[in-house]
Amino acid sequence: MPQSAWQALGRYPELWRVTLLAFASGLPLALSGGTLQAWLADVRIDIRTIGIFSLVGLPYTLKFLWAPLFDRYTPLGMGRRRGGLVLTQVSLVTALLAMSSIDPHSDIALLGLLALGIAFASASQDIVFDAYRTEVLHPPMRGLGAGLTNTGYRLAMLTSGALALVLAGSVGWVATYRVMAVLMALGILVTLLSPEPEAPAATPHRLVEALREPMRAFLQRPAALVFLLLIVLYKFGDAFAATLSTAFLVQGVGFSVAEVGVVNKGVGIAAALAGALAGGALMVRWGLLRALLVFGVLQAVTNLLFAALAVVGKSHGMLVVAVVGEQLFGGMGSAAFVALLMALCDTRYTATQYALFSALAALARVFIGPPAGYLVADLGWPVFFVLTFLASLPALALVLWLGEPIRRLDQSPVVSTGAG
Template structure:
């Protein structure tokens, strides 16, 4: 079978929608994160006030609390998911534009409330996009959908991050920069309007109790449910440890900030995107089980690139690019397979609620391993710490092996790739 068969999965409206909606999902993130911090710093706010603004990102952590409402109450237009998407995108555009109309020095409290609303509407949009993508993509398209979604997300973060900083650095004012970002966000509503509806329409839960209780009951009634949840947490745990203190590690090894930035933010991002697309193509051929296993092994092994840097001692640019390139390439593949796994685990009736809960579990390592990593580095040293990060990946791989039949049943690939 030629390569065109595997690439054909990218050639349809569902995949195009997944990419542009990935962009819509990523655009607001920096506007309440790094870009917002730059604006507040330019406005002359002190470091303590700026630090408090990091809390506006809390809705991303707690989005599963209101995801049952999205499952239960569809909008009366554009189908079960696209109506919510349109509402969230227009609300985002309005809130971002309103931020641009204020001076944070003179309207700090109102500005903080608007930033919190941007994060809330953004988290809500994420819930709906995840549900829409899961319901719309066919089984054979899930890897490709995950890959193009990550690509769109990264491009959006560059837009609201690097591009916004460039615009605000003498080309436009901060207020005008946020208005530009609001206009781009509003344009995403057009993507929602032209995105296809799922082939199969699933009935929404009939009560709020059903929307809250049934997703949990349905999931935990499955064979191996607990082990599947452990797998969701464990699959990227080694990656989470390796990446938690990577910048501090590279600084300790003698690399300068410019070298780290170019390697991480540019070369690393390219490697992640290439890994995502390569993982999607391989998933069409291999299926979910084999992809999870192979990509998981690669994730563990490429963590040892940092171990080589620690052993080498002196800064080496070729070694730096080898380690970061390998880790991000394998990480992109692993992320593609991990997102495809989450989509496969969701019941179409409760996609918003189940995906929000599963994605929160998947982010557990990335959010919470930081403090443990600091103590481990002190106890083990950098070289042994990265060996430990590779070892931590082994339980996840063993779970993939143990759950082979369950994962294969989830995959259920079709012989032909659907395209519009």
């Protein structure tokens, strides 16, 4: 980590706080998703019922719909952000403890309702955490903060995912979910010890204002529509390649599921964590514009590594190179992208704007799956991955086009006026 990054860690305690809060933000995701599915499968719940449980993840997709509530109201009289965090975290601890006392065979409907409640509270915590992080991390901290929070979030997902499964094998599901509730309760303590971000000059006084004004305020920015296009496209090529990457490794090249799992979940996760931290550290020196360009080029080039693997065939060495490159440089790109979203937010409407930006960025991942399959069937894997590389280039052109506006974002705090 560059020396300037170490200096930033010592100078800005906010970086440590948001890292711990990122852990609290990431912890509940698997507990209503993959880990819950493992619990249901372990106790022999019907597979059709397990399939229905996948719907409890909808709140993560739709969270922008109620994000304005967290810009308008101040829960528990503790400030917009701290109050929202405590409210959602207490809800999560309560729901996890309740879930741990339920027998899936006799109360499956109630278990489903609690899982949906956990997903809703978790998505709401994400809304408030994204807003909190955006408001406390000013330009010198944004890049490193994005990398650290990405790391905290991923470590939390490992804790409530892989670690929870290991724990359940030793002490059972009831104890496992209670341990997760205790870890979640530590997030409340971190929130209580964290200061409320400095309030902007004006916040929404009516709900209709919180619903209407965030996009109107953003559109007053110079090049606002181009920035929206950049949000959609910056991770597009990366997501395009990733949508079929596992199918490619198993079906296209011939690796076993176990081989793919070891590389993806072992080496790949380590590379992703290293990429997020390295990306954030480099941004301390480079600034947002250079990071967006360099990391964007690197994450695009990694798609060509998969094209090379498709040509070479089953090579364990090439597999490691491709996966490590994808995760390492993808993590760097994600750090720069999160820093960009933070820089674009208006502190009056941070919760709503960040939720809308992240939903917009997710559009690519939602719609590219079907055409990706047809492209592979018609053109083959090597051509497909070359096309995903080419699909990354428009975003780089937009970064160059927006050079001066991005420099201005990097030189001023998060704006608190609609004019930007």
